[in-house]
Amino acid sequence: MPKTPRRHQEDLASLFSVAFSALNQELHQRLNELGFGDIRPMHGFLFQGLIPDGATAKTLVELLGISKQAVSQMLDYLEERGYVARKPHPSDGRGKLVVLTEKGQAAIKAKESIYSKIERRWGEIVGPERLNMMRSDLKMIIESINEGDLPQKLRPTW
Template sequence: MPKTPRRHQDDLASLFSLAFSSLSQELHQRLNELGFGDIRPMHGFLFQGLIPDGATAKTLVDLLGISKQAVSQMLDYLEDRGYVLRKPHPSDGRGKLVVLTERGWALIKAKEGIYTKIEHRWGEIIGPDHLNMIRSDLKQIIHSISEGDLSQKLRPTW
């Protein structure tokens, strides 16, 4: 008699995906309410590459794993909306450094506040100690498989 496959909601990949989708949907709903409705989930990965001191477009290409043209289009979009600014690179006369503007930093602050509230609510559901244990366990897994570089694979799976 063949084994019955597990329901997709029970495998870890689906659970991680569902949890991430839930978090992302709530984040963007709240950002929209705060006046940041022009930000999309893909932008969050780019913003991570700009914290704290900015980055070159090439660095963002490497971080995101997408084409130079795609990064340029994202930067144009975000610059037109006042989130980022391209300025001369301090040590490369031909290069540009992309930095967050005041509006960009306001978005980061809003995002962090929203994440804190979501995590607090999740902690109320399963208990803060359990949530911290999950965080610790995930960091241990990521640390182990990424050879100690937790940020190494912080990119979307385009």
């Protein structure tokens, strides 16, 4: 595997990118081992928009910052595989509410368990106090950039 040029090994953008890639790769490897191999990274961002009570496709478009067609294609893919279901909207007779199925909820629980294990292992590497400080510092930076709040869109942008 080619090595990262030395000049890029310590800048924050590269370190964040490599850490995120490692986290995502391990997550999806473990999800695959648990029978959720058809879930892709983008699906996780969509799942977050469905917790806890579901969402409309329009809400997901706004949340993810992608086209209605892209959201519709993802929903079709996930519905065909049993992760989500489209149900009549309780207050809008013409609308549909997308909700997680039992399989979708099981995938979310598996993801949370995997993330917890990864974070514990990272805490063993740097120490739990430093990991909590890193989490706190990142949250503070993000809130500062976003005027005191976390961003509303969940999709990573690049």
